[in-house]
Amino acid sequence: MEGRDSAEELEREGPVTHQRTDRVLFVWLLLAGLFGSLLGVPWSIAVLRDSVTVWLSAGAEILFFLTPASAVGVWLGKKVGLGSRLREFVSSTPGGWEHVRLGILPGMLVGSALGGVGFFAQNSIPKSALMPGLDYPTTFEWFLRCISAALTEETFFRFGLMTFFVWVLRSILKRPAFQVPSLWVGNLLSALIFAGAHLPQLTFHGWSLVIPFVIFSCGAGIVMGWLYMRFGLVSAIVAHFIGDLMLYVVPRLLATYAWP
Numbered sequence: 001m002e003g004r005d006s007a008e009e010l011e012r013e014g015p016v017t018h019q020r021t022d023r024v025l026f027v028w029l030l031l032a033g034l035f036g037s038l039l040g041v042p043w044s045i046a047v048l049r050d051s052v053t054v055w056l057s058a059g060a061e062i063l064f065f066l067t068p069a070s071a072v073g074v075w076l077g078k079k080v081g082l083g084s085r086l087r088e089f090v091s092s093t094p095g096g097w098e099h100v101r102l103g104i105l106p107g108m109l110v111g112s113a114l115g116g117v118g119f120f121a122q123n124s125i126p127k128s129a130l131m132p133g134l135d136y137p138t139t140f141e142w143f144l145r146c147i148s149a150a151l152t153e154e155t156f157f158r159f160g161l162m163t164f165f166v167w168v169l170r171s172i173l174k175r176p177a178f179q180v181p182s183l184w185v186g187n188l189l190s191a192l193i194f195a196g197a198h199l200p201q202l203t204f205h206g207w208s209l210v211i212p213f214v215i216f217s218c219g220a221g222i223v224m225g226w227l228y229m230r231f232g233l234v235s236a237i238v239a240h241f242i243g244d245l246m247l248y249v250v251p252r253l254l255a256t257y258a259w260p
Contacts, residue, residue: 017091020091021087021090021091022074022075022078022087024090024091025074025083025086025087025090026070026071026074028090029066029070029073029074029155029159030062030066030067030070032151032155033062033066033067033070033151033152033155034062034066035151036147036148036149036150036151036152036155037058037061037062037066037148037152038058038148039144039145039147039148039151040058040144040145040148040149040152041054041055041058042137042141042144043137043141043142043144043145043148044057044058046133046136046137046138046141047131047133047134047136047137048133049133049136061152065152065156065160066152066155066156066160068160069155069156069159069160069161070155070159070160072159072160072161072163072164072167073155073159073160073163073233076163076164076167077159077163079167080163080166080167080170080182080183082159082162082163082166082183082228082229083159083163083232083233084232085099085100085103085231085232085233085234086100086232086233086234088100099232100232100234102231103227103230103231103232103234103235103238104234104235104238106227106230106231106235106239107227107231107234107235107236107237107238107239107242108238108239108242110223110224110227110239110243111238111239111240111241111242111243111245111246112242112243112246114220114223114239114242114243114246115242115243115244115245115246115247115250116246117216118216118220118243118246118247119246119247119250119251121212121216122247122251125209125213128203129202129203129209130201130202130203131200131201131202131203134201139249139252139253139256142248142249142252143245143249145244145248146241146244146245146248146249147241149240149241149244150237150238150240150241150244151237153194153197153240154224154228154233154236154237154240155233157190157191157193157194157197157221158190158224158225158228158233158236159228159233161189161190161193162186162187162189162190162225162228163186164186165185165186165189165190166182166183166185166186169182169185169186170182183229186225187221187222187225187226187229188218188222190221190225191217191218191219191220191221191222191225192218192221194217194218194220194221195213195214195217195218195221196214198213198217199213199214220243223239224236224239224240227239
């Protein structure tokens with residue numbers, strides 16, 4: 001898992017270095033979350049047609065979701081061995097950038113696979129089953145949304161929520177044999193909430209659509225959770241971005257520029 005390779009190096013750091021690294025990582029995550037939230041504003045305005053609500057929602061997302069998630073991932077992550085690759089990179093640990101870089105290719109491959117499956121599955125969903133506002137954003141607004149969702153959702157669901165669940169589970173069941181299972185239970189719980197958060201994209205057309213939608217979304221969340229465990233947060237962000245790109249941007253580009 002991600003935390004094992006760098007555990008000894010982190011142990012050799014002094015408490016002052018630890019604190020400085022944590023603060024810097026927290027600030028960088030907040031800036032990334034702010035950037036992601038702002039990028040998603042044009043898409044949200046196009047869908048909801050209500051700029052006031054969108055700006056209030058963006059502010060609430062940063063204050064009540066991304067800030068706590070960043071704090072949890074930074075300060076509880078090191079207790080459960082998650083987030084160490086970002087910590088290495090921020091603290092300029094030798095090999096830190098290499099560890100981050102090595103997670104990019106797996107993220108691209110996994111994202112391409114998820115996007116490919118989603119691309120074909122999307123054609124089986126009746127257009128009337130999707131919320132009407134999803135037709136309003138332009139291709140470029142969808143592209144911005146793909147970046148936004150990758151940054152904000154992976155920070156919240158994986159870096160924050162999954163880490164929190166793992167920490168709670170290990171705090172309750174203090175058994176060495178439960179260390180690895182706790183990662184997968186935390187991954188599953190955060191993936192279920194991730195799937196539930198995407199349900200508003202559907203207008204209810206019966207359980208025959210809802211159940212496959214939840215299964216796919218939950219499965220995608222579990223896969224990105226595995227990337228987070230194995231290769232770090234950047235890998236999960238890359239997979240999320242590539243998957244959404246293939247699901248939402250590529251079909252629109254094909255429809256616009258396809259040869260007659």
